[in-house]
Amino acid sequence: MAYQKIITKGSQDKINPVLHQLKAIEFLKSSRNQKTKKASTKTKPSNRVGKNNPVPVRLALGQINAVVGDFKTNSRKIISAIKKARQGDADLIVFPELVVCGYPPEDLLLKENFLRANRDALESIVPNTQGITAIVGFTESDKTGIYNSAALIADGKLRGVYRKHLLPNYGVFDEKRYFREGRSLLRFVLNKAVFGITICEDIWESEGPGKSLCSEGQVDVLINISSSPFHIGKVRDRESMIRMRAKQYQCYLAYANLVGGQDELVFDGNSLIAAPDGSLIYHCQGFDEDVSLTDFWIGYPKSNGGKLEKPEGRATKTVKLGTRKESGKRADLFSADYTAESEIAEVQKALILGTRDYVLKNGFQKVLIGLSGGIDSALTAAIAVEALGPGNVIGVLMPSRYSSQGSIDDSLDLALNLGIETYTLPIEKAVKAYDTILKIPFKGTEPGIAEENLQARVRGNLLMALSNKNRWLVLTTGNKSEISVGYCTLYGDMAGGYAVIKDVPKTLVYELSRYYNNIKGSDVIPDNIMTKEPSAELRPDQKDSDSLPPYDVLDKILYHYVELDWDLTQLKTLGISKKTIERVIRLVDLNEYKRRQAPPGVKITPKAFGKDRRLPLTNGFR
């Protein structure tokens, strides 16, 4: 057992509501299985905070948007946030999991120079912590392996490292591919209060390391640094888990989450601080950077119901530091005024942030979208405009002999409402050229899928030609319902760099479009587009309903089959005809090969196609 006591400048005993200088740090590492009784006696600082001498903590949450592998940018952001926190007299600033290298770094972790760059970046951060304590997530590596770690840095020195115990290896996570499990706990004492460190998954299991760490009241403030991605319902699930843990472990819980888009994942931020009674002390805004200070007191007595009693005559304040946009919600001690956003608002924000970050972090500025006159391309264009501004979005109309005049007019109306530039490129000439070239091999056959797909592929080619010529990124417009059943053309409407709504079921596409028009206060997405019957317009009078069940029925089957992995016996309880169910699940299975070649897009459901759902292509299971 390592035990260090570090005394730095300043008095140890003086209690000051705006105390900001590092007074004392004591470290205690204890093995996870060690008898807690023994540990607890050693943890307590000599004159630890008690009921009669409450101490203040001014804690900053460093909710920043890190870029995977971009150590320079990430370090700069971290150092800048530390500086601001110190200027705001914070005792402590807490950053997200693996913030130094971004999350998830995937197989970059197998590169020796990537690991070295992690160490170098951390070393460049350490000297910038004079007069403050910082918890920074980074990739630690030594001859025993690689660890997902939190560095405890204070007053220009690395004081300790905590290694994540519980490594998620399900859903989109592959942490056991890279990291070894940590075995030790880490507590430290700052200004007479005891802090404990955990990383993400460590507190999702109620019996996990957080429990040992906090047992018998050993910890006043439990810190959890996370990179926890968004899906519908996650924000609330996560918040309630954190509040429950704070209550269970009887301590404050300061939770710092990453924000930003990384390929298919969107990290939603929503960092927060919960009190030992489970109430919310502070809640950062979602889907944007937010570095804020919060004051709270440790050692207040509790009222009978277990509620913390509001202190008399001690003002509390929250200070916003350098957030990217105007400030978000603020919460006062014991009176959090944070109100949850609606789930639909969260999904919209996730789509916008995911799209913006994919485009900008990959060095693009402008995007290109094929406008069909349908609701999918309309919503995609609207999200792109929110993400990048109308000047960076180009709409392309590519009418064919089967396109209705309505489709063209509706697309032009949409573009006008969004304020985006358009090209109109009729595809007839190219379609005819293919007909001529394929005359002999197609002789005597009836027009069918081959001819329909060719039209979609001509459009894909035109978008890619404009993309290649101008370095504009093509955004595809397919929704989750059609991608599930393969109602889309590989190398056609699936051709592009980012698939904005690929994880959004068609019924939710409608909801999002209505929500969008609603917050805009006008029919930016024209009413015609909202109300027309969906059609791919690849043959005369084609309607989606010719090939697919109604979208509400389809989405119901897909939700249970794709996201919940229900089997046929279970699906039959949905009250939908067996024939329809069997056809849909057969289509989902058969079209895995198309999804494998699809561009990435924002994950918004608990189970998106991609890393979440890894099915074999060659699959004899029915």
Next chain:
Amino acid sequence: MAYQKIITKGSQDKINPVLHQLKAIEFLKSSRNQKTKKASTKTKPSNRVGKNNPVPVRLALGQINAVVGDFKTNSRKIISAIKKARQGDADLIVFPELVVCGYPPEDLLLKENFLRANRDALESIVPNTQGITAIVGFTESDKTGIYNSAALIADGKLRGVYRKHLLPNYGVFDEKRYFREGRSLLRFVLNKAVFGITICEDIWESEGPGKSLCSEGQVDVLINISSSPFHIGKVRDRESMIRMRAKQYQCYLAYANLVGGQDELVFDGNSLIAAPDGSLIYHCQGFDEDVSLTDFWIGYPKSNGGKLEKPEGRATKTVKLGTRKESGKRADLFSADYTAESEIAEVQKALILGTRDYVLKNGFQKVLIGLSGGIDSALTAAIAVEALGPGNVIGVLMPSRYSSQGSIDDSLDLALNLGIETYTLPIEKAVKAYDTILKIPFKGTEPGIAEENLQARVRGNLLMALSNKNRWLVLTTGNKSEISVGYCTLYGDMAGGYAVIKDVPKTLVYELSRYYNNIKGSDVIPDNIMTKEPSAELRPDQKDSDSLPPYDVLDKILYHYVELDWDLTQLKTLGISKKTIERVIRLVDLNEYKRRQAPPGVKITPKAFGKDRRLPLTNGFR
């Protein structure tokens, strides 16, 4: 500790060289960390084989080609092999890892009905083991979790289950995503000899469960059931590991490996039996099904050098049972006549098997290949013909204004030599149609990448149109060198269902082509194609060398950067200009997005693109 002794019909003591009926099975499960001394005394059957009473074992290796998820086919094959083994008087038949459900089942393992189907399939196999013992790999599940298990079945009853201890979670493997680790060991006694069971990874670590299992001579025959995929050099590495383990553990080692293609992986078979002195007793053929019997004796004395002494007057034999092709190599006891195939031959067989199985297991019969006149499409076509027969391969020539007459003639020569049908579809009309459509947006620009890619995409569209019309699968022809640096067109030459040589570097494409002509005894791939300078022929007089370093230089950099993860400092030691190296690795990094949308193809190197190398698309690391 569970201890069972099961006596079945027949005398226990009689020793008979053609003994085939199950005499006695005793089980012993011991915890992995338990003191081995104690275990060893209990393991020994009352009158266990000793130096003076050697016993014969007739063991069958059930090297079959299972289809992932196709329980019906897999069970049928397993039952048929058991029947043949019993007819051949085998004591025991050993099947590969997860043979019941195929490997790797990936997220099918998250479906409850898939797990149920595993149990049902195993139950259908059990009654078919009257008079024989079988070891069958299957997915076991109970309320504690899912296990990668081996069933010990004998005389119509399930006698025991061993759960894999070491779960690989690197490279292409994700076993910790699905399985829990086993903790117990399993030994059983059959005809006075003690057998132990392990699964794949369990014996790759010398200090793994195989060691505890075999400690102090507790095991006479160690069984290992595997699904170990191919890459260059793996066959020899694996064989030498197995022979080394047999020597280290001082026992016979019977190794049953899966055979067949599954998406990107090819399982090469090459099952074998090694003796306690490390010599090879028997070696199944590679890249094909092989169910064979081998006799060997346990309890022979060793000569001074530790070599087993050849028994006097005891004939040995090997019987081949129902292999798909004519019989492979045979090996007699103490005199294995197996000679290793050359690595180039193995690569060719892997490409053929991988392609055949992807096409056939996915329900296709015919394939379609664009013939450019270059060596990549020539080799791809040759492999397709080997895999499927010339009647199932269609070549398509799609000349443009930049195609040389030589390219057309060479492609027609190749098709003639291979005996395949061709279409010739000039693309000029379609290219001109695009020029017309894009006249306004492209006004004032110089022809470049956009125009070049359009030609490749017209070709992709034509192949896909023929594919959609006829249900022929498109095989793409890109090699690993060009896919590494993005010298290929997304939705153009990358469009298709299976990418035969996507993991074959260009220099190896040449070697494979020479090897192919060599074994055919004629220039099936015309000499012109072998010797011409590589060109994409997308603009006048274009050569690959205009854009890329010579292929031997390129492949050297790629090998070290992609497969070995060398960094710039290390790469500089290769003696190649820094500028070239930096350009190449930058291209590799930038083109991850293309590879993400590429079709699957046969993995032949230790690190293929795909599951082997999971890099973020958004990646700021330089």
